[in-house]
Amino acid sequence: MALSRAVKRKENLASSDSKRDLIIAAARRVFESEGLEGASLRGIAKEAGYTPAALYFHFDSKEALYAEILAESLEALAKRVNAAFRSETDLENRLRRAAMAFYYFYSANPRDLDLGFYLFKGGMSPVGLGKERDNKLNDQLWEALAPINQAFLDLGQDEDQAKALTAGTFAHTSGMLLLEHTGRMRLFDTTGELLMHSYLDNQLKLIADKS
Amino acid sequence: MALSRAVKRKENLASSDSKRDLIIAAARRVFESEGLEGASLRGIAKEAGYTPAALYFHFDSKEALYAEILAESLEALAKRVNAAFRSETDLENRLRRAAMAFYYFYSANPRDLDLGFYLFKGGMSPVGLGKERDNKLNDQLWEALAPINQAFLDLGQDEDQAKALTAGTFAHTSGMLLLEHTGRMRLFDTTGELLMHSYLDNQLKLIADKS
Amino acid sequence: MALSRAVKRKENLASSDSKRDLIIAAARRVFESEGLEGASLRGIAKEAGYTPAALYFHFDSKEALYAEILAESLEALAKRVNAAFRSETDLENRLRRAAMAFYYFYSANPRDLDLGFYLFKGGMSPVGLGKERDNKLNDQLWEALAPINQAFLDLGQDEDQAKALTAGTFAHTSGMLLLEHTGRMRLFDTTGELLMHSYLDNQLKLIADKS
Amino acid sequence: MALSRAVKRKENLASSDSKRDLIIAAARRVFESEGLEGASLRGIAKEAGYTPAALYFHFDSKEALYAEILAESLEALAKRVNAAFRSETDLENRLRRAAMAFYYFYSANPRDLDLGFYLFKGGMSPVGLGKERDNKLNDQLWEALAPINQAFLDLGQDEDQAKALTAGTFAHTSGMLLLEHTGRMRLFDTTGELLMHSYLDNQLKLIADKS
DNA sequence: TATGAATGAGTATTCATTCAT
DNA sequence: TATGAATGAATACTCATTCAT
CATH class of the missing domain: 1.10.357.10 (Tetracycline Repressor, domain 2)
Structure with missing residues (x-):
């Protein structure tokens, strides 16, 4: 019935990683359109569909x-x-x-x-x-x-x-x-x-x- | 009275130009010590002995x-x-x-x-x-x-x-x-x-x- | 099976209490080194080896x-x-x-x-x-x-x-x-x-x- | 007709000082109602009728x-x-x-x-x-x-x-x-x-x- | 009991620029 | 020409707290 814990953890990990990747992808998009200086954490967060604070869960800093x-x-x-x-x-x-x-x-x-x-x-x-x-x-x-x-x-x-x-x-x-x-x-x-x-x-x- | 207008204008121009140069020199100094990103109009103005607003008489923008x-x-x-x-x-x-x-x-x-x-x-x-x-x-x-x-x-x-x-x-x-x-x-x-x-x-x- | 429920609850209680004490001890340590203003729930949680959210099982609020x-x-x-x-x-x-x-x-x-x-x-x-x-x-x-x-x-x-x-x-x-x-x-x-x-x-x- | 420069400067000074005092008074009011921790620069600025940035013209920091x-x-x-x-x-x-x-x-x-x-x-x-x-x-x-x-x-x-x-x-x-x-x-x-x-x-x- | 993920509101401060004087 | 005063938008980052799992 239920998934084993190990499997679940793997899935979460995958999900977590995919979220990281999502953010990175969003950041790349912002970079490409706004340039380095124009890319703010806020902008990246917005593009990724997150609150700025949320990014800090995935990355230590900008x-x-x-x-x-x-x-x-x-x-x-x-x-x-x-x-x-x-x-x-x-x-x-x-x-x-x-x-x-x-x-x-x-x-x-x-x-x-x-x-x-x-x-x-x-x-x-x-x-x-x-x-x-x-x-x-x-x-x-x-x-x-x-x-x-x-x-x-x-x-x-x-x-x-x-x-x-x-x-x-x-x-x-x-x-x-x-x-x-x-x-x-x-x-x-x-x-x-x-x-x-x-x-x-x-x-x-x-x-x-x-x- | 003493100086003709034309002469005065010339002097002002000269003085104006030397002021420009003074500001530019100040900006160079700030660049050299702070780098491009670290150089702010405020900092440059201060180094030049001016108010930020004053720089706008000599330059259109940063x-x-x-x-x-x-x-x-x-x-x-x-x-x-x-x-x-x-x-x-x-x-x-x-x-x-x-x-x-x-x-x-x-x-x-x-x-x-x-x-x-x-x-x-x-x-x-x-x-x-x-x-x-x-x-x-x-x-x-x-x-x-x-x-x-x-x-x-x-x-x-x-x-x-x-x-x-x-x-x-x-x-x-x-x-x-x-x-x-x-x-x-x-x-x-x-x-x-x-x-x-x-x-x-x-x-x-x-x-x-x-x- | 082996342990009666009552005993278990007691143990859990004891364990829960000891966890509380652990957290409190951690909080004290953080206070002592960071001061009142410098002590954040996050910091305390980290010091205690927990997630911030975990503390809310033991305490209603900061x-x-x-x-x-x-x-x-x-x-x-x-x-x-x-x-x-x-x-x-x-x-x-x-x-x-x-x-x-x-x-x-x-x-x-x-x-x-x-x-x-x-x-x-x-x-x-x-x-x-x-x-x-x-x-x-x-x-x-x-x-x-x-x-x-x-x-x-x-x-x-x-x-x-x-x-x-x-x-x-x-x-x-x-x-x-x-x-x-x-x-x-x-x-x-x-x-x-x-x-x-x-x-x-x-x-x-x-x-x-x-x- | 016009005011002498010295007088003007004095007036400006007075005005500047009175603005400082206005801000300080606003800050006091905020303190009194919100307490020390609750008093933010933003709140003080708002109470004083200013932008937060404006306060930095009058004071170096909070x-x-x-x-x-x-x-x-x-x-x-x-x-x-x-x-x-x-x-x-x-x-x-x-x-x-x-x-x-x-x-x-x-x-x-x-x-x-x-x-x-x-x-x-x-x-x-x-x-x-x-x-x-x-x-x-x-x-x-x-x-x-x-x-x-x-x-x-x-x-x-x-x-x-x-x-x-x-x-x-x-x-x-x-x-x-x-x-x-x-x-x-x-x-x-x-x-x-x-x-x-x-x-x-x-x-x-x-x-x-x-x- | 605990976590991972997320939020929303908040922080002080900096910036280039404008404008009345 | 220059200043003092002000703006508005922006900055990265932190906080206590919540909630599905």
Whole structure:
């Protein structure tokens, strides 16, 4: 008749988690339409169909909620980049695919970029977040970059070289996204996508030339 | 009596302008110590020795004041980059010097970077700023990038190529500054300066290889 | 099966009571470290290892919980004062001991004083508490004052005189504790303890002079 | 025709001050009807016919507003006690009058007592107030007690004795007010006023006996 | 008996901006 | 040109309490 306690608890947990997810989803929606600064706890709560106070049952603070969103975003990013990496066997294309996956992800979700910069600002958040969360986010970021790093290793670069190349690619991509996001790309009559491809071609050429 | 009206007006204008500059200087000081989010009109007014209301005689809005600061910053940046460009006769070093001047400027004044991103966000400001000001800022930005573009032209690139190369250099530099500013460079055991040099070396090598 | 229902109920009762005591103890701890204003139901619940909602099974309201704590405190106070009274046979010292026991109790537990003032404020609590509880607390307070009253009776005062003397001693002691608690005693380069002794000496002298 | 600037400024000042006083008066009214805990900035602002934000133009914080009220209260108290002291030439009655003026003041304005205890709690306020204000309040308190102290001096007590006697009188009065304020006086079938008189008579008798 | 989830009312304070003077 | 005074909307967050489960 009745469900066993264990099952019930599981269901509650699922329900609880799904509520968290509901709130996070609502927060994402608000972010997307209002931007980071425009997204208030009140607004998020309203969008989620809750009282502001209710959110505090699920998240310790606004920043913690933000961090959760960023974490989910980074997770999705990492999945995307890894999938792109794995979808290719050609070593050169692997790099291209992985790096472009990174680029396309943020090109499609520009607000997530803001979020990342906001929470990473100064290397730590102003309010809470704390070191543990910073470390966690760093780890997640690295997981998204790891395929790119691996691609460079696979192309014959040693560990230090690969790391530097990954950093360069990350920076280049971030900058490119920034220019597009802030509408400055118009100055140059070109697109970030094009420039990304050219950057990657150059990297591959340079690597090929070395050997 | 003593002074003619015309002279008086001129003096007032001068005095007015110097007051503007005083306010802008105060705002810069506040930005540097408090950051973009921490800088309030009240705080700026206090630092300038004025009432908040007084600032509205000199600037239409907070954003307008910000824009003015950004304009000054871009002007200083342009001067710096141009001077670096002119200080060199060797074509390759010209590029290096100009690009690194850009990098060093923001590395030393990271808050100015924030300001730029903030005001350029979305291609237009939320409140005022308007198209004219956006255009003006774009022009100023281009003035800071022009020497880099010229260096590429001098290295034998055609106009389109130079523009794309300038865009790439701009993006790369911006991304690098971003990574450093947000403390993410630590992930890679290297520095933005080093990576900048390596990027520029690669660009020069690729150009040389082409011909 | 094994245990009879009656026994079970008793056990439950005992268990319930011990839980109550656990909560009260937790609340006391929170009071002592956070003060009256700083003590929230949430904090108390956490300290007790419960959910806030759980406390409502044991206490009708926050005020009711407070009242319980005050009741325990008054009980302890009464015990202390009675013991002090009984520990002496000399009539004059009996008064001194009893009154000083009162003083020392609150001097050591200043938060309990706050609690008393808070709950007694206006003669009744804002929310619940009600008349029964007020009467109960009054009774308990009187039990703590009874030894002092008895001491005055033993010193030959009639009932009315003793009551008035008790009231005076109570007021004097309370005021003294208040001055110390609020740091105002510093104005006078003396201590509450000293002044208490001098007050009691005077009372005894006045009584002696009368006869 | 027009008013001179100096006059205008004076008027403005007067107007500004009167607005402060208006707010303070409103705050007092709210205190009296709602009590200390029930008095919120919002409520005070509403009562004063202002927006909460407007109060911050006149007072730095809620605590600062409270402190101002307490300061005014203490000033009025001091005036009252001094006047009582001066109205008498008979040395014994001087003490009586001054001490009873103190008592009557708080008996008529019991909320002011709360305010004093609240702001003096722990010798310093939790939020702001700061040492300067604490010192100022202490000074004001002493000004209200000075006549009592003088009365003891006039009765032939040396400085130390007078100080201790003043402390004792202050404590006794405070305690008496407390008992009345919290409705505990009912336990003793007497009144604070009566007990105050009897306390003062005793003090005078003890002083007379000494010499 | 206890929890998880939620509420609604409340908190002090800050913000950019306006306007009469 | 500048101020003093004020606004209205917003902010994140806390509270005691309730209720279905």
